[in-house]
Amino acid sequence: MATTYFTEDHEWLRVEGGVATVGITDYAQEQLGDLVFVELPEVGKALSKGDAAVVVESVKAASDVYAPADGEITEVNDKLSSDPALVNSSAAGDGWLWKMKLADESQLEGLMDEAGYKAMIG
Amino acid sequence: MTDTGELFQLPLKDLHEAAGARFGGFAGWSMPITYPLGVLKEHLHTREKAGLFDISHMKLFLVTGSQAAAALARACPLDPAALNEGQSKYTFFLNDEAGILDDLIVTRLGAERFMVVANAGNAAADEKHLKQVAASFDCTVEPLERVFLALQGPAAEGALSKAGLDLSALTFMHGLEPREGWFASRSGYTGEDGFEIALPWAEAKAFAEALLADENVEWIGLAARDSLRLEAGLCLHGQDITSETTPVDAGLMWAIAKPLRENGSFIGADALRAALAAGPRRKRVGLKPEGRQPVRAGADLFDGDGNPAGSVTSGGFGPSAGFPVAMGYVPAALAAPGSRLFAEVRGNRVPIEIHPLPFTQHRYRKG
Numbered sequence: 001m002a003t004t005y006f007t008e009d010h011e012w013l014r015v016e017g018g019v020a021t022v023g024i025t026d027y028a029q030e031q032l033g034d035l036v037f038v039e040l041p042e043v044g045k046a047l048s049k050g051d052a053a054v055v056v057e058s059v060k061a062a063s064d065v066y067a068p069a070d071g072e073i074t075e076v077n078d079k080l081s082s083d084p085a086l087v088n089s090s091a092a093g094d095g096w097l098w099k100m101k102l103a104d105e106s107q108l109e110g111l112m113d114e115a116g117y118k119a120m121i122g
Numbered sequence: 123m124t125d126t127g128e129l130f131q132l133p134l135k136d137l138h139e140a141a142g143a144r145f146g147g148f149a150g151w152s153m154p155i156t157y158p159l160g161v162l163k164e165h166l167h168t169r170e171k172a173g174l175f176d177i178s179h180m181k182l183f184l185v186t187g188s189q190a191a192a193a194l195a196r197a198c199p200l201d202p203a204a205l206n207e208g209q210s211k212y213t214f215f216l217n218d219e220a221g222i223l224d225d226l227i228v229t230r231l232g233a234e235r236f237m238v239v240a241n242a243g244n245a246a247a248d249e250k251h252l253k254q255v256a257a258s259f260d261c262t263v264e265p266l267e268r269v270f271l272a273l274q275g276p277a278a279e280g281a282l283s284k285a286g287l288d289l290s291a292l293t294f295m296h297g298l299e300p301r302e303g304w305f306a307s308r309s310g311y312t313g314e315d316g317f318e319i320a321l322p323w324a325e326a327k328a329f330a331e332a333l334l335a336d337e338n339v340e341w342i343g344l345a346a347r348d349s350l351r352l353e354a355g356l357c358l359h360g361q362d363i364t365s366e367t368t369p370v371d372a373g374l375m376w377a378i379a380k381p382l383r384e385n386g387s388f389i390g391a392d393a394l395r396a397a398l399a400a401g402p403r404r405k406r407v408g409l410k411p412e413g414r415q416p417v418r419a420g421a422d423l424f425d426g427d428g429n430p431a432g433s434v435t436s437g438g439f440g441p442s443a444g445f446p447v448a449m450g451y452v453p454a455a456l457a458a459p460g461s462r463l464f465a466e467v468r469g470n471r472v473p474i475e476i477h478p479l480p481f482t483q484h485r486y487r488k489g
Contacts, residue, residue: 033156033160033161033162033345034160034161034162034163036162036414036416036439036446037414037415037416037439037446039415039468055468057415057416057439058161059161059162059165059345059346059349059438059439059441060155060161060345060348060349060438061418062416062418081414084414
């Protein structure tokens with residue numbers, strides 16, 4: 001059973017068996033507007049919590065997406081190379097960004113659940 | 123998101139809010155950046171149908187008097203006396219070093235009557251400058267309080283006509299005063315056929331609503347205004363041209379008639395002649411990044427050997443072009459279309475090619 005967490009930086013993490021799938025929230029994609037490019041990292045890259053992991057670019061601007069926890073990238077969503085707009089159309093689904101093996105699941109404590117995140121964005 | 127507390131508010135703010143605009147600060151104004159359509163669709167809609175832009179942040183100056191033409195001939199590298207009534211010209215305020223203080227459009231409305239349209243970011247400085255120049259001449263400079271709308275795209279003429287303003291007889295870069303307190307010109311900042319219309323506040327809401335009643339017309343925000351003008355190869359003052367850039371470097375000498383280059387006595391004339399004699403050290407060019415990754419303003423450029431080769435002054439994604447587009451300055455020797463350079467983006471060197479401007483063909487109605 002996967003558990004979904006949310007960060008203050010408008011990311012979601014779906015965690016199952018020590019692996020987190022990470023994306024940005026629907027609220028975040030709406031704020032960014034139409035994405036035209038997603039810069040994906042290399043599989044195998046080690047991330048520390050707070051590192052800029054992915055860059056999403058809209059027509060207007062580039063924005064960093066930060067690693068929500070320590071870990072190693074196990075997979076990236078290659079579909080975004082040809083279709084970055086998947087993040088707009090399906091932020092919580094097909095528009096996921098990367099998967100990572102978590103180094104320390106205790107770092108997830110303190111992240112929000114969906115109700116908490118919805119309360120934050122108001 | 124952005125603190126809009128100390129920004130000027132548009133007279134039609136309520137209309138933009140009702141349309142679901144997302145606002146942001148630009149040149150001291152709280153401006154609609156996007157509407158619910160989103161920047162990509164707003165951009166494409168403008169090229170396919172008609173986009174309505176609120177550009178009331180821009181400044182209009184009415185210059186009148188027996189020496190109005192002479193005052194403008196001093197302030198701008200322009201021969202206003204040679205303009206036909208109704209004719210508009212793209213021109214500049216230059217400083218003594220021939221640096222571009224602002225780019226403008228001047229329209230002759232009568233024998234002693236001219237309209238100057240200036241950028242929002244320079245409005246206060248422009249007013250001071252123009253009034254200072256005009257003080258030596260028999261003329262008055264009157265800054266106007268107007269709502270200023272741009273309607274751009276192939277359906278613009280028809281939509282205006284439906285809203286009761288038939289400007290079909292106007293050709294590109296011509297303007298007139300269709301009603302008391304109004305000013306309209308066939309011009310714009312998108313590369314499309316279109317119009318800019320200044321009108322009194324009291325009449326603006328009804329007029330905008332009449333335009334929007336046409337299904338071809340949508341509000342378009344500043345984000346798409348920027349991608350449209352960049353595809354069209356048009357400069358944004360403060361980015362692509364500044365007080366540090368001369369019209370020679372910027373490739374804008376087409377805006378300055380040959381006799382004026384030789385004999386004009388406008389501010390900056392001597393420096394401009396010197397710059398022209400020396401030739402451009404650098405050139406403004408279009409830039410097309412390879413692949414899908416946009417290259418943004420501020421990115422440094424390098425040649426194949428890793429030597430510095432200028433920088434990007436505007437960059438983003440071109441929705442109509444279908445690829446990233448940019449503009450910048452490179453050494454004159456590297457400015458030929460097809461030359462390959464590299465742009466530094468987040469520590470990586472991305473290949474980027476000199477591309478002819480505009481990226482999308484202009485579709486002006488030249489008559």
